[in-house]
């Protein structure tokens with residue numbers, strides 16, 4: 485009897501572990517063979533791929549930070565009514581209820597702790613948010629948090645037939661973003677504080693959901709992030725910045741720096757600028773005096789995923805662009 489109870493508890497524990505992340509709506513076509521058309525909403529007149537994550541728009545030169553997920557239910561006037569579900573256990577991090585302030589319209593951000601990583605899920609173009617939601621409130625995986633919609637502040641509105649949930653997974657770049665932004669762009673408005681899109685670095689939810697679906701409990705978000713394809717490698721002459729603490733699991737130990745002292749960090753960035761590997765470096769391992777030094781570029785990856793324009797070729801050499809430098813400034817601020 486006792487054995488059975490333990491067995492049951494174990495099963496539940498394994499099942500829960502296998503499903504750290506749940507699909508954020510009742511649409512499950514992502515897991516069905518050939519279900520892409522029924523899962524993704526492409527941009528106007530374009531195929532479903534334009535509703536996936538990555539350099540999928542404007543010939544690869546425009547980035548889409550998340551998934552555009554098709555609605556399944558509509559009311560009499562054709563508006564979507566699908567409940568939007570929390571993808572994992574977490575807390576409410578940010579609620580933006582004024583559609584005019586963002587191309588995301590009304591949107592919601594949840595904070596999750598997964599394998600020691602602080603991960604944020606974002607739900608946009610919402611019709612309405614659950615009224616009792618407050619920042620800091622706890623939510624459970626699968627819990628309804630909003631209703632799907634098509635709110636946006638862009639000139640071109642989202643038509644009823646394209647109504648969708650825009651869903652993202654993000655890492656947070658810097659909790660001093662608001663002050664960095666004020667200093668760097670004194671003339672620009674920042675309506676969302678630290679929750680400005682520039683301070684969130686997205687990664688591919690489709691790859692996470694499918695990876696978890698195939699691997700079950702063996703799926704590791706940390707492993708997924710560590711396995712990102714490198715776009716470039718940079719050396720920064722900074723020894724403290726918030727990412728090191730928030731995403732300490734991404735740091736790779738280096739005995740030389742441990743012995744001699746850390747003088748900077750070697751950082752591998754993926755195409756979207758996500759710092760997925762950080763190696764402390766000793767002064768004796770660093771050449772040059774530059775604040776940011778581009779060490780290498782993976783040209784194949786650059787050609788495959790160019791939209792963020794973080795690096796560019798200048799004659800025979802590669803350089804960090806203003807976009808790349810800006811990202812590193814923010815990351816290490």
Ligand SMILES: [Zn+2]
Pocket residue numbers: 548550551552650651
């Ligand atoms: Zn979208």
